[in-house]
Amino acid sequence: MKSELLFSGEPLALDVLIVGAGPAGLTAGMYLARYRRRVRIVHDGSSRALWVPRSRNVPGFPDGIFGSDLIARMSEHAVRYGGEIAEGRVVEIARRENDEGFRARLDSGATVDARGLILATGVDTNLAKLDGGDHRTAVRDGVLRYCPICDGYEHSRERIAVLGSDLHGAAEAMFLRQYSNDVTLIPKWQVALTDAQRAELEASKVDVLEGRVLRLDATGEAMLVTLEGETLPRRFDILYPAFGSAPRSELAAMLGRLTDPNGCLPFNAYSDGLFPGVYAAGDVVAGLDQISVAIGQGAMAATRLHNWLREQEGHVMADQK
Known part of the structure; x- marks a missing residue:
């Protein structure tokens, strides 16, 4: 038929x-x-x-x-x-x-x-909103990803950022730490974590940035994250939104x-x-x-x-x- x-x-x-x-x-x-x-x-x-x-x-x-x-x-x-x-x-x-x-x-x-x-x-999937660059293109270029289990291996030893304010984001950042020595948890607004959870991240050597995210810009080679109070954006090889x-x-x-x-x-x-x-x-x-x-x-x-x-x-x- x-x-x-x-x-x-x-x-x-x-x-x-x-x-x-x-x-x-x-x-x-x-x-x-x-x-x-x-x-x-x-x-x-x-x-x-x-x-x-x-x-x-x-x-x-x-x-x-x-x-x-x-x-x-x-x-x-x-x-x-x-x-x-x-x-x-x-x-x-x-x-x-x-x-x-x-x-x-x-x-x-x-x-x-x-x-x-x-x-x-x-x-x-709850997607990140980009202020610069095309979302689909950023995914294709490998600077924006949503599944650490699927492709964390491919980003071993890269500079990785996880965007997320709560325990879900923290757990994702800790998971990715097995692939890279350079993992940073970035809040959307403020980090909603307990002191004990912060201590766990510190023990795993996951950096936590404070400050509101003002811009997310994707280039063909990196993701640029601009935080409130900072004049220059921070550059990461890949960003994982944990939404x-x-x-x-x-x-x-x-x-x-x-x-x-x-x-x-x-x-x-x-x-x-x-x-x-x-x-x-x-x-x-x-x-x-x-x-x-x-x-x-x-x-x-x-x-x-x-x-x-x-x-x-x-x-x-x-x-x-």
Whole structure:
């Protein structure tokens, strides 16, 4: 089927609707297609994997792979086995009458019906605002990064700054200290740390700067940070904003699922599910936000949902139930 059928106005019967086309959603779609399920992946084009400049910790790619290239490969993989991928933003999900599956409504007004759901909606990263230079270009040039686990190794022995006022920023700075002897924690306004936390940073030889940040300017080779009361900007090889992210868990909430205090879905959402016939995978799930983790969770969610559908169809051994 071609993706334009999604917008024909006639809800199509699917085995599974997957929301999100990042590593988790695309893996789940490929697995379900190979299970010979009628599966459609609907996405809004905002997977944050798309703007990963080059990831060197995806297994099998020791020289690294651009996020957009990885998503293109994974998309082709899912489609090759019969999965459908269509662009559109899902704005509402609800149970159908008599609990016969689920209905999703898109921003276009079209609806999609499916027997099961996988929510791989990801997160929105809280970005730094640059006063000079282009944000996407700064990420591509390697002077602005958001994932120390992903690329801290590549910035070993460089001059690293972490922008963040609270414990999250302090923990990130201490994490990066294993890669470089020159790590500085810079507040957005004031450092919200206890004396004990400051002592921990000092013991780890992480510098803490006081003073309000006035400007952030990206060049092709460095990040310049101007602080209140200083005439010249400070130069760093790379800046890590530690502002956290916001899980895109709104669709799950429409089905009645409570999230944790940070808005994430439960860690076991990819294995035990949220509700009968509803699973979640990837960054929207509490835990480690990594491509390899999302891939594993996508495979698990797809397999668990496939087996749940088999139970509904009476196609499992009685002793397996």
